[in-house]
């Protein structure tokens with residue numbers, strides 16, 4: 001069945017969660033509070049992982065909150081229909097999540113001291129993860145082939161828009177003190193060190209035992225066993241668990257199992273061209 005995406009400012013959004021009103025409200029009217037903390041990502045970059053990390057930091061390493069409340073209720077997706085209601089009613093300090101590009105992020109953010117944590121990932125792994133996710137999630141069109149999906153990704157035609165524009169838009173904030181960015185690859189390589197850096201950014205002083213507990217409970221295996229974040233509780237008409245797993249592989253470099261040499265060369269060419277203005281080195285630039 002064809003999926004009728006919601007379009008806002010030229011970007012497609014999955015229809016099950018978003019409406020033009022919720023997106024427009026998030027952009028134009030949503031009131032950011034100074035003590036809000038935002039988890040922002042392009043899809044498949046480690047959003048739910050960061051949700052777990054931030055929830056566990058907030059509960060000082062105690063896992064009971066993460067193990068009893070759905071991740072989307074702990075950190076509402078404020079630009080979606082249901083998430084917006086939750087976000088408006090939550091007491092401060094709020095933890096909030098979104099995939100919004102910088103140019104349609106709440107306007108009121110500019111005048112606030114709210115913090116943004118932006119997680120980004122090797123775009124080649126993003127597109128592979130996104131491909132499998134689209135197959136199991138009914139709000140996304142079933143990809144016809146990986147080759148076509150990759151082309152759509154490179155052309156910025158997938159839901160949530162262009163990866164390049166997302167990263168470039170957010171990276172314009174990289175020198176601001178209320179903005180922190182981290183890569184999926186850094187989380188994989190050194191979760192403990194990453195958690196400590198995030199705590200420092202948030203001004204949360206966790207002792208060693210609390211940090212270890214965050215690391216333990218945010219591991220791939222712990223998250224797979226936690227139905228509050230593994231997506232198994234989502235209804236089958238939203239996410240069909242027979243077609244895959246949301247917590248699929250959780251590794252770096254899976255693109256190497258999917259890209260042909262020709263696809264890899266095309267990707268590199270477009271990546272170099274689109275990223276040259278950014279002047280930044282990322283962990284995946286070496287591989």
Ligand code: A3P
Pocket residue numbers: 041042043044045046047048049125128129130132218219220221223246247248249250251254
């Ligand atoms: P894969 O499909 O490559 O396995 P998002 O939350 O932004 O949708 O991203 C989902 C991706 O993050 C999936 O990637 C998922 O497995 C991975 N992920 C989630 N939690 C993780 C964890 N604790 N460790 C490693 N990867 C994790």
